[in-house]
Amino acid sequence: MVHESSIPSPVGKDCLFAFLIGGGICTVGELIKQIYLGLGIEKETAGILTSVSLIFLGVLFTALCLYHKLAKYGGAGTLIPITGFANAVAAPIMEFKSEGYILGIGTQFFVVAGPVISWGTIASVVYGIVYFLLRQLG
Numbered sequence: 001m002v003h004e005s006s007i008p009s010p011v012g013k014d015c016l017f018a019f020l021i022g023g024g025i026c027t028v029g030e031l032i033k034q035i036y037l038g039l040g041i042e043k044e045t046a047g048i049l050t051s052v053s054l055i056f057l058g059v060l061f062t063a064l065c066l067y068h069k070l071a072k073y074g075g076a077g078t079l080i081p082i083t084g085f086a087n088a089v090a091a092p093i094m095e096f097k098s099e100g101y102i103l104g105i106g107t108q109f110f111v112v113a114g115p116v117i118s119w120g121t122i123a124s125v126v127y128g129i130v131y132f133l134l135r136q137l138g
Contacts, residue, residue, distance in 0.1 A: 021074025
């Protein structure tokens with residue numbers, strides 16, 4: 001019954017838009033990297049600066065309510081890890097900014113980032129211990 005009453009999704013169009021918008025985000029990232037390299041910045045530092053720039057742009061587009069509009073058309077294409085994560089961290093903050101700096105922004109800052117940072121820290125410690133033990137045995 002649900003299947004019969006559901007509006008069919010234009011899968012082909014959705015995939016095309018996701019590809020184009022996701023590819024566009026990646027192209028912007030590559031252009032930013034090439035600009036940094038053109039300024040004479042070494043490759044590793046240019047990569048770091050590109051990541052920081054994409055995070056900044058993701059948060060800026062979220063703050064200006066543009067990332068949501070982009071995601072409306074690009075769907076999964078906007079989930080490019082670095083800009084998608086920046087949006088996921090900034091979106092709850094923007095939603096609760098009217099409640100003030102402490103109870104609004106302060107409490108919502110780690111809604112998404114907290115679990116990711118915690119899991120990353122725990123996983124890296126476990127990996128380090130396993131790596132150390134394997135090196136001791138080998």
